[in-house]
Amino acid sequence: MGTILKKDGVSPLIAFTGGGTGGHVYPIIAVYEKLRENLPQASFIYFGTKEKIEKKVANENQINFQEIPFTGGMPRSIMVFPWLAKFIFTFLKTFFVVFKHRPKIIFGTGGYIAAPVFLSAILLKIPYIIHNLDAHMGLANKLFIKNSKALTLGISLTSFNEKTIPKNGPVIVTGNPVRRSFYEKKHDKDEILRKLELDPKRKTLIVIGGSQGAKFINELFFTLIEDLINENWQIIHQLGPLQFDRFKNQYKDYVFYKPMSFIENLNEIYSIADVAISRSGAMSIAELSAKNVPAVYIPLPTAAQNHQFFNALSMEESGCSIVLEQKNATKTSLKERIDFIYSRKDLYSFNMKNSKHTANSSITISNIIKTVLK
Numbered sequence: 001m002g003t004i005l006k007k008d009g010v011s012p013l014i015a016f017t018g019g020g021t022g023g024h025v026y027p028i029i030a031v032y033e034k035l036r037e038n039l040p041q042a043s044f045i046y047f048g049t050k051e052k053i054e055k056k057v058a059n060e061n062q063i064n065f066q067e068i069p070f071t072g073g074m075p076r077s078i079m080v081f082p083w084l085a086k087f088i089f090t091f092l093k094t095f096f097v098v099f100k101h102r103p104k105i106i107f108g109t110g111g112y113i114a115a116p117v118f119l120s121a122i123l124l125k126i127p128y129i130i131h132n133l134d135a136h137m138g139l140a141n142k143l144f145i146k147n148s149k150a151l152t153l154g155i156s157l158t159s160f161n162e163k164t165i166p167k168n169g170p171v172i173v174t175g176n177p178v179r180r181s182f183y184e185k186k187h188d189k190d191e192i193l194r195k196l197e198l199d200p201k202r203k204t205l206i207v208i209g210g211s212q213g214a215k216f217i218n219e220l221f222f223t224l225i226e227d228l229i230n231e232n233w234q235i236i237h238q239l240g241p242l243q244f245d246r247f248k249n250q251y252k253d254y255v256f257y258k259p260m261s262f263i264e265n266l267n268e269i270y271s272i273a274d275v276a277i278s279r280s281g282a283m284s285i286a287e288l289s290a291k292n293v294p295a296v297y298i299p300l301p302t303a304a305q306n307h308q309f310f311n312a313l314s315m316e317e318s319g320c321s322i323v324l325e326q327k328n329a330t331k332t333s334l335k336e337r338i339d340f341i342y343s344r345k346d347l348y349s350f351n352m353k354n355s356k357h358t359a360n361s362s363i364t365i366s367n368i369i370k371t372v373l374k
């Protein structure tokens with residue numbers, strides 16, 4: 001259940017929007033945590049759809065949730081006409097929801113759910129701030145960037161032009177906001193290793209392909225398991241629910257290989273990692289960077305506008321990671337990169353500590369929101 005909204009006319013109401021995936025939602029939670037700390041008099045509301053993850057996460061964090069309909073992405077076919085009719089209905093309903101609550105400011109991370117909220121904000125003259133997660137501008141963000149009060153960037157865009165900057169506000173590379181637990185909570189590495197029945201004298205490798213796993217990474221990695229264990233590695237591998245059921249018993253006799261369906265406590269697991277292998281979604285990068293874990297990133301080649309490649313490239317150019325494109329990924333090339341990054345892990349960790357990718361960006365973004373509120 002969400003929080004009770006204050007109606008005293010003094011406490012500012014701050015609204016959030018963005019969703020569809022955890023990548024859009026969890027940065028909002030990070031900003032919310034900081035705003036709640038710095039603006040205790042404020043109240044908060046989340047505009048989203050009940051079909052996606054944002055309702056669950058908002059309720060878990062006691063943010064008042066207001067449902068708006070979900071239209072999905074615009075189809076590139078004759079089906080665009082029924083989609084437009086649905087979008088008009090969605091916009092009208094969203095407009096009345098936003099009008100009813102009249103927040104003082106809206107902070108959004110994009111996704112299709114954000115478009116009708118941003119449009120309502122323009123018509124109601126409510127200031128809004130857009131945060132773009134990836135190295136490419138999302139469509140919803142691109143459409144509404146001109147009228148935003150500020151654009152904050154998780155990763156510097158691959159290109160800028162007059163369509164990708166606000167006409168009356170700053171553009172600031174902040175890094176992607178990460179929840180407080182990734183920064184502030186100290187973990188007992190020996191205790192975590194003990195709980196997992198792992199050896200503190202071994203090197204620890206984390207393999208993660210997102211919440212659903214990554215079939216290509218999983219199958220490639222299976223060819224390496226025995227070699228890595230023989231070279232004093234121990235492995236925690238998030239397979240995703242589908243492949244976990246298929247492969248969980250295949251390596252059950254390997255003491256130093258720990259397959260998992262889904263890792264709930266990533267902040268703990270990352271704190272024991274020497275090296276990670278991962279896709280390069282914006283939040284995977286942000287959370288690994290927050291824990292200063294050097295990674296071999298294998299971008300998802302089908303990601304929109306190839307944004308995962310450019311996300312990973314930005315990290316490589318900062319001296320914080322290595323990129324291995326899927327088309328070039330083999331048992332040998334992956335093993336070489338694991339060995340290389342481990343041999344220089346102190347340098348990679350040093351670079352991450354001094355990079356914008358690891359700055360606690362929720363502080364910067366919350367300060368921007370406070371400035372616009374004044």
